[in-house]
Amino acid sequence: MRIDMELEAYLRPPDAPMPLYPAKVITLVTGGKMVVRQVFREDVPKLLPAVRPTLDIPRDYYDVVGARLYAELLAWQRYRYRDVFCIIGQVDGLLVGIVNSRMYSPQVGISLHTLAIERGLRVGAHLFAAKMEHHIEYLGQDEVLITAESPIGFRRWMIEYGLELREGQHELGGAAPYGLTREMYFDAKHRLVAGQRPVPPDLMEVAEREIIVASEQDIIEKILGARREIP
Amino acid sequence: MITAYKCKSCGQIMYPYHYRCINCGGREFESFVPSTKAKLLTYTVIEQLPWGFDERGRVLGVVEFSNKVRAMGLIDIDADTEEINIGMKLTATWEPVRDTYGEKIYGLVFRPA
Amino acid sequence: MKPVVMAGAGMIPFERRDDDTLIDMLAEAGLRAMDDAGLGDQPVDAVYVGNMASGLFNHQVSVASALVDKLSLYPAAAERIENGPASGGSAIKHGYQAIASGMADVVLVVGGEKMREVIGPRATDVVACMAQPEAEYIYGVSLPALAGMFARLYMKAYGITPEHLAQVAIKNHANGLLNPYAHIRARVTLEGILTHPDSKVGNPIVADPLRLYDCCPVSDGAAAVLLTTPEIAKKLSAKPAITVAGIGQATDTHALHERADPTDLKAVTIAAQKAFEMAGCKPADVDVAELHDAFTILEIAESEHAGFFKKGEGAKALAAGETQIGGKLPINPSGGLKARGHPVGATGVAQAVELVWQLRGEAGERQVKNAQTGFSLNFGGFGNNVVALVLRREK
Known part of the structure; x- marks a missing residue:
């Protein structure tokens, strides 16, 4: 599809300068090594197949989170969403979770979505913490606005991070926004932010070689739990 | 403040109230109020509280008062920054310990003496 | 008293089951036990449902009557046992x-609970309702908190380390991987839950000193056994008869602080002694045990209080591998509450189901060799109402 670059010049938002998120590795309870790293526009087509199966999973609002994340990834890839960053988790190359977020202004970040494909290993919690880490420590922002579609995640974050209620609306237009300030982040960091840097080269090589996406059936079973028929 | 009970036949100290003595089955008790001085027997820092508490790091402990009454209560200490030790001396007060839909529920609160 | 056998045993996988009601789960487990016994059209005289809190979790009561109806077992007598x-x-x-x-x-007999109908903190609150109302519950105490206070004292008194606790979790999760009915199906490692710095985040404190992997998960599930006389069992099927050899039950103070020695789980000791006495055997005769490891510390403490090890020796036996499948006394080959899950009302029955399978030699990859005598311990409240069971395969 040809793009009229003259019109495109009006529509494409300018990107603010954003420092990169340095990759880290987190040891999971299984002993598995999860590489947490930033991905970019050109990686979006590799992520979409992992998000798509969630569109039909109402449990824990996976469908709402998945549909919105899918749209956000597409809009970002095609220059319709500005100042976005995306971080993924991979274990042996396999994609286990995706988080995205954006800068609303140089000072304020907006947390968008957290999608855990592997459940029960705190993948979602680790990746959510990674995006807070990026907003506060690497983008140098003062505050991140957070809301949630799933009541489980929301309550956990509100209490674990000690979030404060904010006036107005979150740009996702759902529940009231809560704020995470620099101070709250650094108070909670030792409890909630894991990982080591740099990532050993062999692990990084495996992660960067290919973003492996589980089959649609596997993704559904990972999220819903496989229905076990035992004779 | 709580009321404790001393069995008139065997001297067993109890809290909360039992209709029969936990030691001898006696039914007559002398009621009394524990002292305000207590020592800590054991404690825990609860990070994941039941529904009804929007907080983390709540410290609960079991204490023994100087007049031998034992009870559980809220230990008003910031576990992230302050030291807690078994055997530490505490002072007891009677204060709200939880809020149930706007209703304040009173209970034992202990602070380092 | 007439002899009683477990002629049938069955359960449904423990998991989070959004699509079925509690009654569906009870019915499915019940049918499995009936079919396992080969009951056919033979009438059931009575139905007992072990369930803690269907009123709070599921807004439904009289669940035993509902189960009889679902299975069309009328006019069987029916009660819920709480x-x-x-x-x-x-x-x-x-x-x-x-x-x-x-x-x-x-x-x-069917045990079942559907806990995941409510979110985690609400389930924690429902379970916490069993604590002493004015002397414990009001402070926000949870069962992990009671276990945390107990663990702090027990660990200090008997030299138990966080590594010992982690070994319980590692063993039981490894066993759980061999059990297709287990809720949590992940191998955890010492590095992942204890020694690596990231474990402080990935295995967070729930109620200090207990961490997430010291606590059982919140599960939905149901399990059932069919009890009858040896004569009827023989007519129904050729499966080896498993005799209910001993049952013991004992209570203790409601509030933890009222126990003269809070590290002494008296009700466990007494319940186990009574069960062994009734069965005419001793702890050393037991080949396989299912203990109530709602918290890792409890598996160690119960293994001592039930008489398998002297106080202070349970952790050593664990560390030496004696409680693994293949060890001297395998404990929780099913994965225990830790990995199989703990739908509260289901647990005591699921322990018996596991023992029946073990004693019949039907436990597949997690089979304990030549198991003839099995023991289970079901720990109610925080040790204030305990039921112990001895099952035996007749020669």
């Missing part, structure tokens, strides 16, 4: 009494 997390063990005891007394010939 004894907190030991509801399942208590339900088995009531089933036993019905047959031993001669009041019934065939009894279906």
Whole structure:
């Protein structure tokens, strides 16, 4: 599809300068090594197949989170969403979770979505913490606005991070926004932010070689739990 | 403040109230109020509280008062920054310990003496 | 008293089950036990349902009557038995009494709980309702918190380390991987839950000193056994008869602080002694045990209080591998509450189901060799109402 670059010049938002998120590795309870790293526009087509199966999973609002994340990834890839960053988790190359977020202004970040494909290993919690880490420590922002579609995640974050209620609306237009300030982040960091840097080269090589996406059936079973028929 | 009970036949100290003595089955008790001085027997820092508490790091402990009454209560200490030790001396007060839909529920609160 | 056998055993996988009601789960487990016994059209005289809190979790009561209806077992007598997390063990005891007394010939005992209908903190609150109301519950105490206070004292008194606790979790999760009915199906490692710095985040404190992997998960599930007389069992099927050899139950103070020595789980000791006495055997005769490891510390403490090890020796036996499958006394080959899950009312019955399978030699990859005598311990409240069970395969 040809793009009229003259019109495109009006529509494409300018990107603010954003420092990169340095990759880290987190040891999971299984002993598995999860590489947490930033991905970019050109990686979006590799992520979409992992998000798509969630569109039909109402449990824990996976469908709402998945549909919105899918749209956000597409809009970002095609220059319709500005100042976005995306971080993924991979274990042996396999994609286990995706988080995205954006800068609303140089000072304020907006947390968008957290999608855990592997459940029960705190993948979602680790990746959510990674995006807070990026907003506060690497983008140098003062505050991140957070809301949630799933009541489980929301309550956990509100209490674990000690979030404060904010006036107005979150740009996702759902529940009231809560704020995470620099101070709250650094108070909670030792409890909630894991990982080591740099990532050993062999692990990084495996992660960067290919973003492996589980089959649609596997993704559904990972999220819903496989229905076990035992004779 | 709580009321404790001393069995008139065997001297067993109890809290909360039992209709029969936990030691001898006696039914007559002398009621009394524990002292305000207590020592800590054991404690825990609860990070994941039941529904009804929007907080983390709540410290609960079991204490023994100087007049031998034992009870559980809220230990008003910031576990992230302050030291807690078994055997530490505490002072007891009677204060709200939880809020149930706007209703304040009173209970034992202990602070380092 | 007349002898009683477990002629049938069955359960459904423990997991989060959004699509079925509690009654569906009870019915499915019940049918499995009936079919396993080869009951056919033979009538069931009584149904006992072990369930702690269907009123709070599912807004439904009289669940035993509902189960009879779902399975069309009318006019069977039916009751729900509630004894907190030991509801399942208590339900088995009531089933036993019905047959031993001669009041019934065939009894279906089903334990079940559907806890995931509410979110985690609400489930924590429902479970916390079993604590002493004015002296414990009001402070926000949870069962992990009671276990945390207990663990702090027990670990200090008997030299138990966080590594010992982690070894319980590692062993039981490894066993759980061999059990297709287990809720949590992940191998955890010492590095992942204890020694690596990231474990402080990935395995967070729930109630200090207990961490997430020291606590059982919140699960939905149901399990069932069919009790009858040895004569009827023989007519129904050729499967080896598993005799209910001993049942013991004991209570202790409601509030933890009222126990003269809070590290002494008296009700466990007494319940186990009574069960062994009734069975005419001793702890050393047991080949396989299912203990109530709602918290890792409890598996160690119960293994000592039930008489398998001296106080202070349980952790050593664990560290030496004696409690693994293949060890001297395998404990929780099913994965225990830790990995199989702990739908409170189901647990006591699920322990018995595992023992029946072990004693019949039907436990597949997690089979304990030549198991003839099995023991289970179902720990109600925080140790204030405990049911112990001894099952035996007759030669």
